[in-house]
Amino acid sequence: MIAIGNFFFKYRNNLFIVLYLLLFVPSPPIFSREQFGPAYFLYPVILGLLVTFAGEIIRGITIGLAYIIRGGRDKKVYAETLVTEGIFRHCRNPLYVGNILMLLGVGILANSLIYVGIVMPLFLFIYQAIVLAEENFLRNKFGTQFDAYCSRVNRWLINPAGILETFKDMRFNYKRWILKEYNTLLVWLIGIVAILIFKYPEIVPTPDSRIVIFAAIVLVLGALYGYVRYLKKSGKMTDSMA
Numbered sequence: 001m002i003a004i005g006n007f008f009f010k011y012r013n014n015l016f017i018v019l020y021l022l023l024f025v026p027s028p029p030i031f032s033r034e035q036f037g038p039a040y041f042l043y044p045v046i047l048g049l050l051v052t053f054a055g056e057i058i059r060g061i062t063i064g065l066a067y068i069i070r071g072g073r074d075k076k077v078y079a080e081t082l083v084t085e086g087i088f089r090h091c092r093n094p095l096y097v098g099n100i101l102m103l104l105g106v107g108i109l110a111n112s113l114i115y116v117g118i119v120m121p122l123f124l125f126i127y128q129a130i131v132l133a134e135e136n137f138l139r140n141k142f143g144t145q146f147d148a149y150c151s152r153v154n155r156w157l158i159n160p161a162g163i164l165e166t167f168k169d170m171r172f173n174y175k176r177w178i179l180k181e182y183n184t185l186l187v188w189l190i191g192i193v194a195i196l197i198f199k200y201p202e203i204v205p206t207p208d209s210r211i212v213i214f215a216a217i218v219l220v221l222g223a224l225y226g227y228v229r230y231l232k233k234s235g236k237m238t239d240s241m242a
Helices: 002-010 012-024 042-065 094-109 113-142 144-152 163-169 174-199 207-234
Strands: none
Touching: 002 012, 002 113, 012 094, 012 113, 012 174, 042 094, 042 174, 094 113, 094 174, 113 144, 174 207
């Protein structure tokens, strides 16, 4: 599993693009008109949005409170320090939990039985392998310090005990969240908008209107993306708390 995890870690960025594109593969529905009536689409839309936004909230809080620099080096697992503060006090992999919920949510939103029933289990297997590879690296580097951390903090489940104290002890750095997440947010939001507009004609009945609305929203998101990128590259926005 560790070797598998190292392999997927190396190609994880390309892999997740493929997994995201699989949202648009034709699939039997989870919620059908025959089973749930004319308003069937409300079930995947409401449930999917709740789940996927919960995932981004978890990611945002994690990054804003204590960002972990563990993006790899030379496409290999790497970590400078063992981060145990912020949400990492309550879960060892909150960013991955957020990713899982974000993808599961858009899978539900797309009303795709194939995505939820086949792609998501594959995604979970890949993440489990990656996490085992990361844990192997961390254990070799930090030894008993990492073992002690594992003994008190769960790999996947977020322990809510003491989470209010965590929020009180730390400040939320919204600028760091924006600067670290703006790429992810753009792709994620465009995907959500595309699903809502083109998957459910009940929301926007007129085909021409769908294209116009989608194009307008993409232009707005693109403008916001370009503005944030400009602020970052020019140094006019940094993650400094000052």
